[in-house]
Each structure stands twice: as structure tokens, then as C-alpha cells.
Amino acid sequence: MRRVVEFKKKARVLLIDDNYDHLAGIREIINLDGRFDVVATSTSANIAISLVKKHHPDIVLMDINMPEKDGLQAIQEIEKLDLGVRIVALSGYDDADLIFRAMKLGAKGYVLKTMASAQLIYAIEEVVAGKIYLPSALSSRFFEHFQRSFKEETAVISDEENLLTYLTQREEEVLDLLTQGITYKGVAGKLFISETTVKTHVNNIFQKLQVNDRTQAVLYAINNGFTNKRKMHLTSVR
């Protein structure tokens, strides 16, 4: 049994932590366990990116509570390289926003420094296996933040005081074309009406949206879910 494991190629790990003692500690934990190889370590997030390029590790353990260069930014840059390197965030805090941002940027796991060493090993194992590792307590934190952010967003957009609801169908059509940066003449052509009619509609739109020009109208439309209807459908995020 043990022999089979030894024949498997060990996952290669890169460690980043600005605290040298902690770095050495984690290295010891991983070496003692024996299932993973620590290919390099660094106390600087800046150096991390070049180390990733050199060693192409399977896993990066990235401390995200570093004073100088931000670990989160390092995660973003490593992800941008698109080398299939899996990053596990290491943090001292179980802050909802931190967890959310780390996962958003592509971290495959999030481990607290206060957690037992066995948990860290387990996290690496899971992530090596292609899974996401988020302890249930942190997962709850994540979802709280996730759902709250969307609730606020839809609350703003689907506000009952959305002036867009006062627009007539025709006015919506005109506004839709305005948000594409089309000229009055162009709008008239597309809707098969005269230019003066377009102007009338536009002026009514301005009054209803309480703005003075097309730029402000377009901005209002975008910020209040007019153009987003389609985008929402496609990406379901934002």
C-alpha cells in the first residue's frame, strides 16, 4: 500500500508567507507528512509569481495577510497566467469579505492559520484531487457575504422608485437605441418614424428620468437595470 503511494508522483507545493518562522513551520508539517514536495518557499508575494513561472508547482499555499505586497493580488496574477496552478489561501482571519475575495479570484481553498496541521494536509489533498476546500464555518461566512452582496444589488436595481417603469414601450425602444450611441437620425431610420418624433420621445424620456441630456439618460438606464436585463440572462453574475 505504502509502495503504491510512493510510485505516484508527489504533488509539488510552493509556499508563500512573509513570516519566516511560519514558513519553516509549514514546510516541516508538509515534509513530516511526506505526501507532498515543497519545491520552493518565499516571504515575498512579488517573488511568488516568478517562482510559479519557474517551478510550475501543482499547489501554491499563499498567505494573504502580508503587509507589503497583497497576497490577493498575487493570486490574481498567478491565475491570470492560466497554468492550472491551484492556489490555497492561508489567512489569520475568517473575515467574510476576505474569504469571498480570495475565492472570487480563483483560490481553490482557504485555510486558517489557527487550524490543526492535519487540516492543512487534508486541504492540500482535496485541492490536489481537484476539489474545492472550504471548511463549513468558512463556507457559511462566504455564502452570507455572497448572498448579501446580491441582495443589495437587486435591491438597488429593482427599486420601486425606478423611474424607468414610467416609460412607455415606444420610449423604451428609443432609449434602447440611445444607449447604443445611435443618432436621432439613425433612431428615426430604425423605427421608421420622423426625426422630430424621435426628439419628442427623447424629451419625454428626459423629463421622466429627470435628466438633461442623453449621456445622463444612458447612465441612468445602465445603473438601473435597463440594459442589464439581457446581460443578466447571459452571465447570471455581475
Added chain:
Amino acid sequence: MRRVVEFKKKARVLLIDDNYDHLAGIREIINLDGRFDVVATSTSANIAISLVKKHHPDIVLMDINMPEKDGLQAIQEIEKLDLGVRIVALSGYDDADLIFRAMKLGAKGYVLKTMASAQLIYAIEEVVAGKIYLPSALSSRFFEHFQRSFKEETAVISDEENLLTYLTQREEEVLDLLTQGITYKGVAGKLFISETTVKTHVNNIFQKLQVNDRTQAVLYAINNGFTNKRKMHLTSVR
């Protein structure tokens, strides 16, 4: 021990599933377990909202694979009521997008119909206790979708071919004011320069962004992460 449980007020559950047999089945499972009260059931998502208003249940088990009215939409409407009702999504599919959308709309749990009855009971327990219940397999699906959607988004925004990078500082300042719908005269006043200077900058901006008018320039700026820089900072979502 059992007595203590009986003194606790039972959590009140509302069931929604368009399949009557399935509805009866779930009701039986919950009744046999005995820890929760089924206060009402319905095969229609439309009726669900009024039932929530009437009964104020602690938990709603909502089937989200219904042909007529969408269960997801029902979740959204119930959440909008803001009564603190916790919703568990019931689904036949472990589709990443479905899970993502359900959680986005505020579901506190997601359970597959193929799962064992003990799992359903456990899910309700967890959600009653204020936690989020997402089986690890579904959680992975969720995070895949979550991270993919953000990767696509940032890929579009931080495109290396972003024409905004060619703008000079001054031009960025001018564009920033343009995106607020300010007139040339206004921009000139704010930057303490003449109106003709503003026009020169604006024309340079148009050429660099390859557009013909301010509306298109504003749209380009918004769609390519110009104004988003600040928003990103604030909400960390979008």
C-alpha cells in the same frame, strides 16, 4: 432527551412541489421524523407566495424544476418579502448554473431529489440552525461556476487590448467627467482650462477609443472597466 426536544418549538415547514406524489412523500418523511411541522403544501409556485404571507413558516422547501411558474422566481419573490423565511431548493438536477442561481437568489440550502431522506432531514436541521446546507459535491459545482463567471468577467475587462490604456492622464480626467454627463463648458470649469482645450482632448479620446461621439465613449469606458475601478472597491462584486 426526547422530552427536551418536544419542549422546543418545532420548526414550521412549507412544501412546494408540482408533483403531488412527491409532495406527499416528502410530507411523510418529515412527519415520520417528527422534528418539524408541515404547515402547508402546494403544487403551485404562485400560491407559495401567499402561503408564505399567511403562515410565516421557518422553512420553505421549494421545488425549482417546475414547468409552469419558475421556482427560482418564487424564491426571489419570497426573499423580497424579507420575512426571514429560509428557503431550501429542491431539484432533480445537480446543474452548476441552477445551483448558482438558487444560491444567488438567497436559498439557504440545495437538496437533490435523489438524495436519501435522512439527508433532507439533516439539511432542514442545518438550515433551521442558521447554517447553509450545500452537499460537498454541489458545493464544488457551485464554486466552479462562481469562479468561471468571474474569470470570464475580468478577462473581458482587463483585456490587454483595452484602448483605455492609451489615454493620457489628462484625457482620463476629461473622460471621467464626460461619463458623468457634464458639458464641455462644465469640464473646462472643473479642470481650469478653456473649452477648446476640452474639445481637443475629447477629439483625441474619440480617436483613441475609435468612437464618434460622447455616448459611445462613455459606453466604451463603462464596458471596459473605467468607471468600475471605484465600484469594484466598494462592493467587491459585480
Added chain:
DNA sequence: AAAGATTTAAACCACATGGTTAATAAGTGA
């Protein structure tokens, strides 16, 4: 049928916007 909202359109006017050319001054980098 009467009242109201919607869509269409014209004429007029003031001002904003966009296109073009040309020129000066200041700062940057080879």
C-alpha cells in the same frame, strides 16, 4: 361617448457637439 394616454409630426431657436487645421509651451527621453 368622453377623458386620458400614446404616438406621431412640424416649426422655431439657442446652444452643444464634432471635425479640422494650426500653433505655442512644457516636459521626456534618446
Added chain:
DNA sequence: TCACTTATTAACCATGTGGTTTAAATCTTT
């Protein structure tokens, strides 16, 4: 120093935009 970029301004002109009034035809709703 020379070339390049950036920031500044002017003058000219054509066209687009926004404000206002007025009004007819159509469609809705009571």
C-alpha cells in the same frame, strides 16, 4: 540638442442636440 509626447488655445464651420409649443391620429379606459 533633437525628436516626441503632452497639454494648451484659437478660429471656423457643419451638424447634432435639447427646449418649447402646437396639434392630429390612435388607442385605452371609464
